[in-house]
Amino acid sequence: MSMNTTTNKNYTNFFQVKTKHKGLLAWLLTTDHKRIGIMYLVSILSFFLVGLTFAFMMRLEMLTPGPTIVDAQTYNSFFTLHGMIMVFLFIIPGIPAVFGNFFLPLQIGADDVAFPRINLLSYYLYLAGAFLALYSLIFQTHIDTGWTFYVPYSLRTGTDVTLPLIAAFILGFSSIVTGLNFITTMHRMRIKGMTMFQMPLFSWSLYSTAWIQVLATPIIGITIVLVLLERSFGFGIFDPTLGGDPVLYQHLFWIYSHPAVYIMAIPAFGVISDVVATFSRKSIFGYKVMAYSTMSIAFIGYLVWAHHMFTSGMSDTARTVFSFLTFFVAIPTGVKVFNWVATLWRGTIVMSSPMLMALSAIFLFSIGGLTGLHLGSISTDVHLHDTYFVIAHFHYVIIGGILSMFIAAMHFWFPKMFGKMHNEKVAKVGVVMYFIGANVLYFPMFIMGYMGMPRRYFDYLPEFQIYHVVSTVGSWILITAILLMFTNLLIAIFKGKPAGSNPWGAKTLEWTMPSPPPLLNFIDTPVPSKDPYDYSDHDERIFRDLKNKENIINQENS
Amino acid sequence: MSGHNENTSVDKHEHVPSYGKNVMIWLALVALTALTVTVASVNLGNYTFFVAMLIASIKAMLVINIFMHIKYDDILMKSILIACGLVFTVIIIMYSFDLFNTYTG
Numbered sequence: 001m002s003m004n005t006t007t008n009k010n011y012t013n014f015f016q017v018k019t020k021h022k023g024l025l026a027w028l029l030t031t032d033h034k035r036i037g038i039m040y041l042v043s044i045l046s047f048f049l050v051g052l053t054f055a056f057m058m059r060l061e062m063l064t065p066g067p068t069i070v071d072a073q074t075y076n077s078f079f080t081l082h083g084m085i086m087v088f089l090f091i092i093p094g095i096p097a098v099f100g101n102f103f104l105p106l107q108i109g110a111d112d113v114a115f116p117r118i119n120l121l122s123y124y125l126y127l128a129g130a131f132l133a134l135y136s137l138i139f140q141t142h143i144d145t146g147w148t149f150y151v152p153y154s155l156r157t158g159t160d161v162t163l164p165l166i167a168a169f170i171l172g173f174s175s176i177v178t179g180l181n182f183i184t185t186m187h188r189m190r191i192k193g194m195t196m197f198q199m200p201l202f203s204w205s206l207y208s209t210a211w212i213q214v215l216a217t218p219i220i221g222i223t224i225v226l227v228l229l230e231r232s233f234g235f236g237i238f239d240p241t242l243g244g245d246p247v248l249y250q251h252l253f254w255i256y257s258h259p260a261v262y263i264m265a266i267p268a269f270g271v272i273s274d275v276v277a278t279f280s281r282k283s284i285f286g287y288k289v290m291a292y293s294t295m296s297i298a299f300i301g302y303l304v305w306a307h308h309m310f311t312s313g314m315s316d317t318a319r320t321v322f323s324f325l326t327f328f329v330a331i332p333t334g335v336k337v338f339n340w341v342a343t344l345w346r347g348t349i350v351m352s353s354p355m356l357m358a359l360s361a362i363f364l365f366s367i368g369g370l371t372g373l374h375l376g377s378i379s380t381d382v383h384l385h386d387t388y389f390v391i392a393h394f395h396y397v398i399i400g401g402i403l404s405m406f407i408a409a410m411h412f413w414f415p416k417m418f419g420k421m422h423n424e425k426v427a428k429v430g431v432v433m434y435f436i437g438a439n440v441l442y443f444p445m446f447i448m449g450y451m452g453m454p455r456r457y458f459d460y461l462p463e464f465q466i467y468h469v470v471s472t473v474g475s476w477i478l479i480t481a482i483l484l485m486f487t488n489l490l491i492a493i494f495k496g497k498p499a500g501s502n503p504w505g506a507k508t509l510e511w512t513m514p515s516p517p518p519l520l521n522f523i524d525t526p527v528p529s530k531d532p533y534d535y536s537d538h539d540e541r542i543f544r545d546l547k548n549k550e551n552i553i554n555q556e557n558s
Numbered sequence: 559m560s561g562h563n564e565n566t567s568v569d570k571h572e573h574v575p576s577y578g579k580n581v582m583i584w585l586a587l588v589a590l591t592a593l594t595v596t597v598a599s600v601n602l603g604n605y606t607f608f609v610a611m612l613i614a615s616i617k618a619m620l621v622i623n624i625f626m627h628i629k630y631d632d633i634l635m636k637s638i639l640i641a642c643g644l645v646f647t648v649i650i651i652m653y654s655f656d657l658f659n660t661y662t663g
Binding site: 183187211214215216219247251255302303305306313314315316317318321322 | 634638641642645648649652653655656659660
């Protein structure tokens with residue numbers, strides 16, 4: 001790919017840099033964090049489109065009761081494929097791997113991450129795990145365990161569970177290595193003069209995410225090894241017929257997988273903070289509280305895993321304790337939502353496509369978060385567990401809050417990454433369609449779930465059909481919106497107008513360099529501001545304008 | 559741009575324990591392993607588990623502090639270790655709410 005310099009003809013951007021390798025090898029063997037970020041972007045989006053295809057086919061199958069386009073066993077494979085690809089290959093690595101890699105060093109004034117070669121290793125681990133997963137999922141016997149691999153079914157099923165488990169193990173390594181790299185980068189590579197509390201909130205979100213990656217991922221790694229040993233040698237750790245405990249598996253699985261939800265969500269919160277501050281032309285409301293709440297979510301996330309297991313046969317004491325603790329997550333999360341809204345208050349709001357998407361994400365994520373309270377309460381969870389209510393809650397969080405912020409981040413940082421501007425009108429149409437599609441697709445699932453429609457069922461009673469039909473139509477709107485926005489960005493790479501170094505008027509350090517950035521990022525040593533969102537110059541200008549208007553009115557009156 | 563890092567003292571933990579000290583720690587680890595094996599053959603009733611864990615913890619502390627140089631390292635490295643210990647402790651305590659109330663309650 002060759003990108004033209006757009007703002008400064010006297011520098012060579014990272015697309016144009018000549019290395020000892022040429023062509024594709026220059027990309028495959030690069031240690032530049034920006035190129036690795038782009039490679040992650042291409043890979044992750046490719047896997048996302050595969051996962052999206054399975055989602056589309058699942059919804060199509062559910063259009064009518066009984067077989068519509070596939071049989072029951074194939075449907076079971078579809079939801080397993082969709083879940084595994086979306087969770088392990090897209091949403092967990094998503095924002096940190098792509099935008100973290102590209103923008104973390106830029107936001108903290110560094111020329112690269114702390115361990116560039118390990119960064120490339122992390123990418124190849126991801127790729128190896130991804131291809132192994134896809135190979136086993138698509139070309140081996142069709143796995144039907146769901147993405148959770150619950151025992152004892154995953155120990156006994158005749159479908160191939162071993163290869164996907166090994167793939168998840170390798171993907172976990174990639175995640176740990178990236179986390180270690182980010183923590184070290186933030187502590188060792190920050191530019192002189194920038195304290196931790198002067199970092200942009202996106203960097204803070206990557207920091208707390210990295211800690212979860214490092215501390216939680218090894219647990220799922222060990223659990224996977226135990227399942228493999230049990231499947232191969234009958235160790236009797238989880239299988240009740242051998243004296244094992246299947247509930248122990250669920251504990252170990254969710255000890256990782258619940259914090260993993262925060263690996264997905266916290267970086268999205270970071271993007272919202274950066275976008276809302278930029279397009280409100282205001283410093284973020286309660287910066288330090290936002291940083292602390294990010295770390296609090298990461299910490300409390302460790303204490304609530306068993307709320308996924310209220311119907312598993314766990315003890316009543318444990319159910320009560322975990323239900324009680326689950327509500328504490330709402331406090332730092334509520335702080336964040338309040339502070340975003342407070343940032344908007346009296347801001348000079350610019351309704352760009354990333355801002356529209358951020359506002360949509362706050363709304364949709366709040367629905368997802370609030371319905372989580374129904375599932376965190378034991379009494380209602382017993383009724384709603386394993387129904388479409390859970391699917392709706394989860395997708396309001398993931399699609400409404402996280403995927404939408406991934407797309408918002410693509411639009412927000414696109415001009416910096418590629419030096420081109422996308423078509424804002426098309427992007428805004430896409431955002432509106434996305435908002436409508438997400439609601440039409442997922443809201444009927446709340447009703448269905450409340451009425452008792454179980455998740456993962458191939459067939460259903462006729463009274464549920466109307467909701468399934470509405471939901472399937474919603475999926476068409478949502479997918480059209482996603483494809484529209486992606487196509488718009490793809491066209492902009494080749495035909496977009498030059499973006500300039502700071503088209504959004506943002507204040508963080510990545511916007512002080514030309515677009516696309518030079519190889520070692522900063523041409524001149526940047527000077528960090530005490531407030532990463534310092535819009536005082538903007539406030540002064542507004543105040544001056546208002547004062548001038550007031551003077552004119554006074555003169556006219558007199 | 560590489561010279562403007564905030565923390566340029568990455569290699570400040572230059573303290574290297576002497577060979578003599580390393581050998582002493584190694585001998586202590588061997589002795590503690592022998593003690594573990596010996597204690598296993600003694601019937602201590604309910605205390606068997608706790609004694610075994612105590613000896614294992616002492617061995618882990620020696621390895622972490624001396625062989626892994628954590629004793630001589632800066633607060634960041636120590637905090638990573640403390641965080642791991644904290645997470646492990648929290649997980650065991652939280653899991654015990656289920657374990658002890660399901661099987662012995």
